Amino acid sequence: MTQVQSVSRRGFIVGTAAAAGGLSLGFHIPLTGGALAQPVGSPAEVNAWVVIRPDETVVIRIARSEMGQGTLTGLAQLVAEELECDWSKVTTEYPTPGQNLARQRVWGSFSTGGSRGIRDSHEYVRQGGAVAREMLVAAAAARWNAPAGECRASKGVVTHTPTGRTTSYGAVAADASRMTPPKTVALKDPKDWTIAGKPLKRLDTADKLTGKQVYGVDLKLPGMLNAAVKACPHFGGRIASLDAAAVATMPGVRKVVRIDDATVAVVADTWWRAKTALDALPIVWDEGPNRAVSSASIAETLKAGLGADDAFVGTTMGDARAALARGGRTVTADYAYPYQNHATMEPMNATALYTPERCEVWVPTQNGEASLAAAAEAAGLPVDRCDIHKIHLGGGFGRRGNFQDYVRQAVAIAKDLPGTPVKLIWSREEDMLHGAYHPITQARMTGTLDVDGNLTALHMRISGQSILAAVRPEGMQGGKDPVVFQGLNAAGPEGHLGYAIKDLLIDHAMRNPPVPPGFWRGVNLNQNTIYVECFMDELAHAAGVDPLAFRRKLMANHPKHLAVLDAVAQRIGWDRPPPAGVARGLAQIMGFGSHVAAAAEVSVTDGRLKIHRIVAATDPGHMVNPAQIERQVEGSFVYGLSAALYGECTVKNGRIEQENFDSYEVMRMAEMPDVETIVMPSGGFWGGVGEPTIAVAAPAVLNAIFAATGKRIRTLPLKNHSLA
Amino acid sequence: MARLTINGEVRDVDADPDTPLLWVIREQVGLTGTKFGCGIAQCGACTVHIDGVAIRSCAMPVSAVAPEQRIVTIEGLSPDGSHPLQKAWAALDVPQCGYCQTGMIMAAAGLLQTNPKPSDDDIRAEITNICRCGTYNRVRAAIKLAAKGAGATQEG
Numbered sequence: 001m002t003q004v005q006s007v008s009r010r011g012f013i014v015g016t017a018a019a020a021g022g023l024s025l026g027f028h029i030p031l032t033g034g035a036l037a038q039p040v041g042s043p044a045e046v047n048a049w050v051v052i053r054p055d056e057t058v059v060i061r062i063a064r065s066e067m068g069q070g071t072l073t074g075l076a077q078l079v080a081e082e083l084e085c086d087w088s089k090v091t092t093e094y095p096t097p098g099q100n101l102a103r104q105r106v107w108g109s110f111s112t113g114g115s116r117g118i119r120d121s122h123e124y125v126r127q128g129g130a131v132a133r134e135m136l137v138a139a140a141a142a143r144w145n146a147p148a149g150e151c152r153a154s155k156g157v158v159t160h161t162p163t164g165r166t167t168s169y170g171a172v173a174a175d176a177s178r179m180t181p182p183k184t185v186a187l188k189d190p191k192d193w194t195i196a197g198k199p200l201k202r203l204d205t206a207d208k209l210t211g212k213q214v215y216g217v218d219l220k221l222p223g224m225l226n227a228a229v230k231a232c233p234h235f236g237g238r239i240a241s242l243d244a245a246a247v248a249t250m251p252g253v254r255k256v257v258r259i260d261d262a263t264v265a266v267v268a269d270t271w272w273r274a275k276t277a278l279d280a281l282p283i284v285w286d287e288g289p290n291r292a293v294s295s296a297s298i299a300e301t302l303k304a305g306l307g308a309d310d311a312f313v314g315t316t317m318g319d320a321r322a323a324l325a326r327g328g329r330t331v332t333a334d335y336a337y338p339y340q341n342h343a344t345m346e347p348m349n350a351t352a353l354y355t356p357e358r359c360e361v362w363v364p365t366q367n368g369e370a371s372l373a374a375a376a377e378a379a380g381l382p383v384d385r386c387d388i389h390k391i392h393l394g395g396g397f398g399r400r401g402n403f404q405d406y407v408r409q410a411v412a413i414a415k416d417l418p419g420t421p422v423k424l425i426w427s428r429e430e431d432m433l434h435g436a437y438h439p440i441t442q443a444r445m446t447g448t449l450d451v452d453g454n455l456t457a458l459h460m461r462i463s464g465q466s467i468l469a470a471v472r473p474e475g476m477q478g479g480k481d482p483v484v485f486q487g488l489n490a491a492g493p494e495g496h497l498g499y500a501i502k503d504l505l506i507d508h509a510m511r512n513p514p515v516p517p518g519f520w521r522g523v524n525l526n527q528n529t530i531y532v533e534c535f536m537d538e539l540a541h542a543a544g545v546d547p548l549a550f551r552r553k554l555m556a557n558h559p560k561h562l563a564v565l566d567a568v569a570q571r572i573g574w575d576r577p578p579p580a581g582v583a584r585g586l587a588q589i590m591g592f593g594s595h596v597a598a599a600a601e602v603s604v605t606d607g608r609l610k611i612h613r614i615v616a617a618t619d620p621g622h623m624v625n626p627a628q629i630e631r632q633v634e635g636s637f638v639y640g641l642s643a644a645l646y647g648e649c650t651v652k653n654g655r656i657e658q659e660n661f662d663s664y665e666v667m668r669m670a671e672m673p674d675v676e677t678i679v680m681p682s683g684g685f686w687g688g689v690g691e692p693t694i695a696v697a698a699p700a701v702l703n704a705i706f707a708a709t710g711k712r713i714r715t716l717p718l719k720n721h722s723l724a
Numbered sequence: 725m726a727r728l729t730i731n732g733e734v735r736d737v738d739a740d741p742d743t744p745l746l747w748v749i750r751e752q753v754g755l756t757g758t759k760f761g762c763g764i765a766q767c768g769a770c771t772v773h774i775d776g777v778a779i780r781s782c783a784m785p786v787s788a789v790a791p792e793q794r795i796v797t798i799e800g801l802s803p804d805g806s807h808p809l810q811k812a813w814a815a816l817d818v819p820q821c822g823y824c825q826t827g828m829i830m831a832a833a834g835l836l837q838t839n840p841k842p843s844d845d846d847i848r849a850e851i852t853n854i855c856r857c858g859t860y861n862r863v864r865a866a867i868k869l870a871a872k873g874a875g876a877t878q879e880g
């Protein structure tokens with residue numbers, strides 16, 4: 001590693017860092033959208049977060065990854081707000097994970113998931129901006145021999161108030177970088193914000209309209225080769241045999257690489273030739289120990305868990321078992337939610353350059369530091385001899401976080417070709433067959449109603465897969481996976497149930513089929529909300545009470561949950577009848593720190609569903625960019641309703657059956673309803689916005705379908721049911 | 725060897741005849757604005773124009789394109805991002821991750837060629853590209869905005 005004390009000086013020129021390792025390609029690499037490589041010798045950074053060039057350009061460093069969710073713009077707004085710079089001069093760049101490690105993790109976590117990009121880092125990024133502002137003001141004051149207290153900063157200009165003298169950030173940035181940073185800074189009250197909290201346009205749009213935006217699949221490095229990969233499609237299976245010689249002389253082929261006992265790659269001059277040869281490569285798979293596993297066998301296993309005695313208790317109040325045993329009016333229903341694939345539009349990919357001294361990887365990643373760890377492990381090198389160059393993601397949705405399988409593969413291939421950059425791109429088929437699937441669960445809901453139709457006791461038994469057990473066992477609590485209970489906790493800022501139920505038990509019978517699970521946008525809040533909110537509708541119906549009124553009676557102690565629910569009910573006109581032939585449904589939940597609700601209007605004609613209109617409300621506490629929140633909410637309906645209508649990865653012979661968008665269908669424009677978004681920040685907390693709304697999309701629509709047809713859909717996706 | 729006319733330039737490329745046009749554009753010609761999403765004509769990320777008609781280039785072998793046919797990619801839609809659709813897209817801040825957006829814009833440009841004033845239902849029926857981030861409603865609004873403005877005509 002060469003000098004890393006100044007990221008800007010290092011200039012993101014690979015050669016600078018790589019030279020020490022014996023590589024000196026010396027070419028510029030594309031980084032974030034809109035980021036410009038800092039030429040060597042440019043003025044030093046003011047601090048880790050802020051670089052200001054003599055031409056007044058303000059470069060704000062962003063540690064989290066942009067994958068479409070707008071975090072790049074939102075985080076820049078927070079820094080710029082405190083910096084008091086001119087927003088029109090703002091651009092952004094990513095520091096590398098290697099630089100972060102070398103600087104004692106000055107940029108904090110790089111992880112981008114759990115709708116945490118902004119809510120976990122707002123404080124220290126704002127402080128970063130505020131500290132830089134103080135240093136810039138101090139530098140200007142020093143030039144004037146004036147006390148800093150007599151100077152003010154606004155829009156990138158420092159004014160000495162008594163004399164009216166002014167100077168610009170660009171003029172004093174170099175001096176500022178040598179000032180001692182203040183130990184403490186005061187942050188603005190959000191009510192005084194002028195940049196944050198405003199519906200500003202994204203910083204990364206222009207290049208996405210012309211084809212200039214570089215994604216991982218677009219990367220070009222001098223002398224680069226291309227690789228296509230196939231891993232055994234049967235989970236736990238391996239390669240029984242393959243005949244590399246059969247494809248060795250095909251056009252463009254350079255090498256067949258056995259990555260491990262289940263995975264093989266072909267390297268060629270172009271990706272198309274690599275893929276063509278890989279498809280022609282004779283491979284015999286050993287189907288391994290899971291060849292008998294199918295969707296039906298998994299469903300049986302989970303079903304057994306619904307009635308099992310042993311279960312991890314998540315939430316408990318009073319004594320639900322005793323209350324249910326006392327009888328009364330009991331309603332019970334079983335629900336099921338299938339495996340889903342993230343299906344990012346950009347398939348998994350990574351480009352690696354390996355030498356025995358150093359390894360560098362260019363990759364669209366939600367967690368640069370996880371990519372770095374994976375690269376170092378695969379390369380067999382210490383982390384300080386590796387680095388990751390993050391590239392704009394063509395979608396993430398959780399697939400590109402924990403799971404760095406494509407990074408490990410790319411490095412393993414590059415290790416076979418030292419000194420040659422290799423770009424690995426997965427085919428869509430590979431992406432479908434080797435996902436980190438939304439876990440599969442079932443739930444048995446049992447509730448009792450008193451004579452007045454009030455819900456008095458509820459038992460929710462979840463049976464199914466734990467994500468943490470598979471991917472983050474250190475997060476387990478005595479064998480229990482707390483993430484299973486997302487949105488169902490009795491209390492807590494991340495997400496708690498909005499209903500007061502006297503006797504309540506929510507427990508989980510863990511059943512882990514051999515299909516790898518992962519964090520899929522919305523995670524367990526998705527199915528938990530379907531189970532709870534559809535069952536609330538069932539209970540209301542059984543009680544003969546309006547679904548809104550039924551919920552409201554249970555929500556008196558949860559005013560923020562209630563506020564978003566009331567907001568959507570009011571906007572959709574719940575107290576008035578819907579248009580002829582149209583029916584309505586509701587859902588609410590708290591998750592990822594935010595309160596969300598949705599109301600849907602649908603019609604079903606000759607068995608054909610049409611979703612006419614969605615109203616969605618979000619209370620994220622503080623709001624950083626309402627325009628981006630709107631987009632996240634709207635996008636959540638595409639993601640959530642794609643899953644509800646079509647999403648299902650089925651299993652046969654221990655492998656996934658769907659291989660592309662012809663069998664793994666997703667929602668398209670024709671089915672997209674109008675979405676009206678109500679953003680209603682109540683202040684006082686920081687909630688996420690990228691995920692929670694997905695959870696209410698499906699139950700609002702399912703409840704509306706019941707209202708329209710009297711059909712209660714309890715297993716997804718809808719395509720498997722007739723609504724006629 | 726194949727001879728192609730891409731964005732007004734004649735290019736000789738060294739590609740096997742059954743190579744999809746998509747991969748010739750991306751790898752031999754080096755224009756990476758045209759994206760790979762599925763490879764089976766399902767998603768539209770690879771949409772380009774041939775003689776003004778939007779097609780999915782992943783499902784078209786390069787040998788099926790004649791040298792004189794005019795191929796236009798996103799890079800050739802306008803010299804500087806000033807096509808009415810690109811301007812409308814910028815005005816409404818349409819893209820999220822952006823990966824599908826060049827294909828969306830090319831599909832929309834194809835639609836406006838044949839139907840300069842499409843209704844909402846026309847757009848819903850004709851634009852079948854996949855966007856996983858969920859930009860559909862803003863795509864539709866941007867197409868209508870572009871159609872309202874000055875003539876959104878094909879270039880190249």
Ligand code: FES
Nearest residue numbers: 761762767768782
């Ligand atoms: S890549 Fe051509 S339609 Fe998907």
Ligand code: FES
Nearest residue numbers: 821822855856857
């Ligand atoms: S903007 Fe991400 S897939 Fe469409």
